[in-house]
Amino acid sequence: MSQNIQVKRKRTRTLDAAPRAGMSLRSVPQGMFLDNEADPIIGEMLARQSALLQGNLIDSHFATATTAEGSTVAGNENSIDEHTVTGGTDDITINNNNNNNHNNHVGEEEDDDLIFVKEQPVQFPAPLDPHAEHHYTSKKFKKQRTISLPQLPHSKLLYEAAQHRALPHRQNDDDLLHLSGSSTKTIDGNRGVTLNVVKSLSPLSVNEHGSPVFKRMAAGPKISRLVTAAKKKNKKDFFQTDKEGHYVYRDEDNFCNGRFVVKSLLGQGTFGKVVQCVDNTPSSLQSNEFQGFEDPFSESFEDSHFDLDFSTPESNVPRSAKMVAVKIIRAVDRYREAAKTELRVLKAILDNDPLGQYQCLLLRECFDYKNHICLVTDLFGKSIYDFMCNNGCSRFPGSHVQAITKQLIRSVCFLHDLGIIHTDLKPENILLCDESYVGKPLSQQELSNLSPRRRSACNGERKFLTNPDVKLIDFGSAVFYNEFHPAVISTRHYRAPEIVLGLGWSFPCDIWSIGCVLVELVTGESLYPIHENLEHMAMMQRFNGRPFPPKIVENMLYKSDRKIGNLAPDLNATVVKHFDRDSLALKWPERNSKGEIITKERSMRRILSGCDRLDKYVMQKIRQDHGDWLVINWDMSAEDNWALLESQHDEQVLDKEVFLFWYWFLDLCQKMFEFDPTKRITAREAINHEWFNYGILDEGIASFGKVQHN
């Protein structure tokens, strides 16, 4: 769901990293990202380049790993209780107290995530004095560290894929044309959902405190007069629906016969509203487990013909209140039907991960109240989008980007193994479990560069989360892989090319969205801040530094010409017509019959100056945190890149791990932004990507575990 707060995001053109004299250049472009003018035989080249680069980097990776072998904490340990690291100017104390959600499996499962920064001397003096205080300089630390990031909670899946369906996460060529899912399966699936109806009591049966009092209903015409009078009297308990089927939000409103008291509006969208409520469940019924589709209250509601008031202090049923989030779906058939799919998805998640170890929102209860399907879930913090909006610097530090990405990929891999495609991954749908942060004052210069809104929202600080633990929410658009696939899914900015081009889509569309989220976390700006197809496609080509592969365009033309599957009604007018049928190239900028450019200047500027090849675009932002020395030239191998950096800069300013961290980050991005969904990296492959073997020592690590603000 989009939030109301809008922060204007701006982009600037990035600097090109030109190859330096004296360095070895290959005869073919070696970059993972090709220049726009590059040779069209891209697939083969990319594979070769990737192999070459990996070959180069395997050596350096091994070298680093070997250096650390002698350390006491090398290997798979993740249970270091406390370390004090003196690095640069900051003393970092990091406590391993943050994994409480996931303790159950830590012992059972070997996990190669090192959650905390480690200090690893190359050789301890022997014999090692356990009481001696060891302080290590930043320099030593850098040399000896192998992994140094809070990767919460685990790196590995806690189940064997074979136990699940282990569906092929990758699409095949046939899917590009024919994948549209079965609507019968969706309808049948939804038909199986039986919702517990919670009857609303007559306003008559609400006492002056707004609490339910069960009475036998009066009969006859007298009732309407009494009801009107009672409505006036008991304004509080008046859960209203507007003419569009939305619940009308009111502070302190209460519903479900006094059980939920509305405290604030968390969000609203097409599907309905999400409200924060106090849940006055009788404590005997309160548990962390899903109550099923049967509401524990219903029996008493249906059968009660006696006075029974269990919300007053005198009640003999003990009550305890807790805060929950309730998604109140619009009372409109279409949305009710969609909510049933959401319910099935949430149920599948809950059945397979009752402890919530895969970062997905868990459904605690659901019921039907006054024709609104209500989903009760745990309450979490603000979304990472909101956190970014209110931050003096919206970029996340690398260590946090990595920690969030790891959770996200793992969560999505879990969903994909269950046959679920989320389809709406975006920063708004990733919630923080803990909103506390450490604030670092911004300089006058930095403050003056902020928009007035951001300046007042950020409190003059750049904020660093103390715990980058997140939860994935909003399964309202999620689909089961074999059920009906709508023609258009995803929020525009995070929409994969196969969706824009009207091809069959599946699990890979989630991976593209994760790529967009990842870049947004690093740069602090939406990668695709656009609203229409042509500009979107032109931008995709620009960021990828190459045109859409002919196979993809051919499939699009074949599918749209023959009207195969469900296609967006405007596909021809907004997408297909912009491709040249002979060359299969995107016709951008647009030209009239005389060959004059008719694309608006603003749009031209947005694409030509606002975007750049992704690696250059991203690196420009990264340099703001790590210094200007950090330049990666994709026309050269990693080794040559590093040799060049060493020849140009004082050793003190360089950090090979920072270089490798960002190098592999960009490698992962490149694999996520593969145009062809049949070749895009899968979630399962991404979990094991090289990037997660590298760490980075930054403000994210320094703030980890500290508590300053909320």
Ligand SMILES: Nc1ncnc2c1ncn2[C@@H]1O[C@H](COP(=O)(O)OP(=O)(O)OP(=O)(O)O)[C@@H](O)[C@H]1O
């Ligand atoms: N469990 C929760 N805890 C805290 N906030 C929540 C929770 N669930 C939802 N929200 C807030 O409500 C917003 C809307 O929730 P959600 O995305 O599920 O609704 P939606 O109507 O499906 O939105 P959209 O129209 O984007 O699909 C979220 O962005 C989030 O800010």
